[in-house]
Amino acid sequence: MQNCKKVTLRLRHCKHGKMSYYLDYYPPYRDKKTMKTIRHEYLGIYIYESPKNSHELAFNKTMEEKAEIIRCRRFEEIINERYNLYDKQRLNESFIDYYEKEAKKHNQKWIYVCKHFKNYVNGKCSFGEVDVELCQGFAEYLLEHAQSMRTGERLSNNSVAGYWSTFRGFLRIAYRSRLINENINDYLDRIEYEDTLKESLTLQEIYKLYNTDCKIDVLKRACLFSCFTGLRFSDVNALTWEMVKEYADGSKYLDFLAVKTTKQNIVPINDDALHLMGRKGTGKVFKGLFYYMTQKVMHEWLKAAKIKKHITFHCFRHTFATLQLAEGTDIYTVSKLLTHSN
Numbered sequence: 001m002q003n004c005k006k007v008t009l010r011l012r013h014c015k016h017g018k019m020s021y022y023l024d025y026y027p028p029y030r031d032k033k034t035m036k037t038i039r040h041e042y043l044g045i046y047i048y049e050s051p052k053n054s055h056e057l058a059f060n061k062t063m064e065e066k067a068e069i070i071r072c073r074r075f076e077e078i079i080n081e082r083y084n085l086y087d088k089q090r091l092n093e094s095f096i097d098y099y100e101k102e103a104k105k106h107n108q109k110w111i112y113v114c115k116h117f118k119n120y121v122n123g124k125c126s127f128g129e130v131d132v133e134l135c136q137g138f139a140e141y142l143l144e145h146a147q148s149m150r151t152g153e154r155l156s157n158n159s160v161a162g163y164w165s166t167f168r169g170f171l172r173i174a175y176r177s178r179l180i181n182e183n184i185n186d187y188l189d190r191i192e193y194e195d196t197l198k199e200s201l202t203l204q205e206i207y208k209l210y211n212t213d214c215k216i217d218v219l220k221r222a223c224l225f226s227c228f229t230g231l232r233f234s235d236v237n238a239l240t241w242e243m244v245k246e247y248a249d250g251s252k253y254l255d256f257l258a259v260k261t262t263k264q265n266i267v268p269i270n271d272d273a274l275h276l277m278g279r280k281g282t283g284k285v286f287k288g289l290f291y292y293m294t295q296k297v298m299h300e301w302l303k304a305a306k307i308k309k310h311i312t313f314h315c316f317r318h319t320f321a322t323l324q325l326a327e328g329t330d331i332y333t334v335s336k337l338l339t340h341s342n
Contacts, residue, residue: 009071014046021045021067023074041074043067090179091128096121098179102170107234107259108291110170112149113163116142130180132187135171139164139191150295161191199309200319201227212305219293220301221276222286223316228273230320230338233294233313234259239285244269244277258339265339 008024021043028037045067047060096118103114117125120141125134142160147153155163168188174180201209206227214220222236231239235258243256252274254267277285294313302311309315317338324334 214301226316
């Protein structure tokens, strides 16, 4: 609507002695969705063309005042560069449909959070319903009722904190895209993470895993690869052979964009890590790897290796850091190897 400089209230003749108010936009407005130019907006306000008595005169005056109020509001919205001719229609459009489409552009966590929100609103929510109260209610839902999509168990506090942070990130995108008119995040509090004990493996335990069979070979190789490189599951899963580069001395390194931070990273790899990647090919390195494998199948593998610690895939990344520090690598270098943003 930024191109529109003038909004004029006009009348057109109708049947049965009536006249109708409409707004004339100059220059015309181009709708961003349809790319059609729109010159007129009909208000659905009618008056008598030739009022016959004081009652009809008073009615015409009241309708004219209402039409003028609408014209002033439209012009104010144009000045603020926020006006969309289809605002009313958009407010009734599905917020869920937009959320699902946006979530697919990100990682699995975004999809899970979207599903939780969809459950919270019973599958239906329009843009007009999205406000502070609704979002605060979703935070309470995550804390008190939400269950893991993978295990069916209640979400831990740290899982809720991560999901809530992801949801607030989505609200920020919606606001910047001018799909919601208020920056709701300004009124929402963070859910703080709790300090937890992060398990890691010793070298002896890594040897045990290496010598223990796993039902899914690609899972075993991916887990051990994370122990040698410190890569997150998202980065291991997204790794392609095109990301494997070679230094002048013939040693190899990974050159990739981290899925979580979207920053460029350089991570050297040794012969053991290279061996776990398998025969060189094209496309994904760990083909057939899926996150669900890190639940039941991975835990059965750990049990078979007689490792009783509570190990998640992220613990392999933590193992890499712990072993590096134990060998004397300075913490700044370890941070860079782990592709931390700070």
